[in-house]
Amino acid sequence: MISIIKSKYYYKIKFPVEVITSAYDLYLSKLDTKEHHSTHLAVYSEIENWNLDSIEEFYAAYTEVESYHFYVFTGEKSLSIEGDRNSVRVAVGFPTRHSIESIFQIFETNLDKNTIIVETKPIKIFIGHGHDKQWRDLRNHIQDQHGINVTAYEIGPRAGLSVKEVLESMLEESSMAFLILTCEDIGTDGEMHARENVVHEVGLFQGRLGFKRAIVVLEDGVHEFSNILGINQIRFSKGNIRETFGDVIATIKRELIDKDA
Numbered sequence: 001m002i003s004i005i006k007s008k009y010y011y012k013i014k015f016p017v018e019v020i021t022s023a024y025d026l027y028l029s030k031l032d033t034k035e036h037h038s039t040h041l042a043v044y045s046e047i048e049n050w051n052l053d054s055i056e057e058f059y060a061a062y063t064e065v066e067s068y069h070f071y072v073f074t075g076e077k078s079l080s081i082e083g084d085r086n087s088v089r090v091a092v093g094f095p096t097r098h099s100i101e102s103i104f105q106i107f108e109t110n111l112d113k114n115t116i117i118v119e120t121k122p123i124k125i126f127i128g129h130g131h132d133k134q135w136r137d138l139r140n141h142i143q144d145q146h147g148i149n150v151t152a153y154e155i156g157p158r159a160g161l162s163v164k165e166v167l168e169s170m171l172e173e174s175s176m177a178f179l180i181l182t183c184e185d186i187g188t189d190g191e192m193h194a195r196e197n198v199v200h201e202v203g204l205f206q207g208r209l210g211f212k213r214a215i216v217v218l219e220d221g222v223h224e225f226s227n228i229l230g231i232n233q234i235r236f237s238k239g240n241i242r243e244t245f246g247d248v249i250a251t252i253k254r255e256l257i258d259k260d261a
Contacts, residue, residue: 177215
């Protein structure tokens, strides 16, 4: 008789050994007494992989490894459980649909109590800026038009805190940063430079969030210092930060919203 195979992915879950044991025992109970099954048991970590000889060895290693594959089979009858710390793929092959569904029922009845709860930090966007008031237009657009929380150095209670302490709290709570470099200071070279505080913030947020989530928003005419040479920037013509609105929102969606969906 030709085998029917059903497979299903379970996300944000890792079943305990007891569930795998129950599924395996039920699989064995459905074999004919003369049928001998074979096994492929493997566990994987960042630095080494193991193919194991016994079910007991697999159970002992299962809770500690990054990923695994539990596979038992004989002829057209098979049970495969493979996954990592956050997801599982189960595949069952048997000649009858009833046998397949009865094994899957073990996993289905254990879903709720084994779901991994992932706590996600609320999205908060930091805007770094100098004295130029254009940053408020960007803040208002992100916050009022898209409902995304925005913070900046002067937003919130700061009494009694040093500049370092305030910036540390900003770094800790921010999901992403847009550092606005506007033409404000004339350097000894005669070029227009951004305010030093924003230049400092660029380095801090690049170090904490990475280049993809610490984005330089550069006004035309501002001197490009070493930290921003060769990396992607969002540019706008002098005095017209509204030109950046589309790119800013697209970047937030790409890095924070779509990835968490």
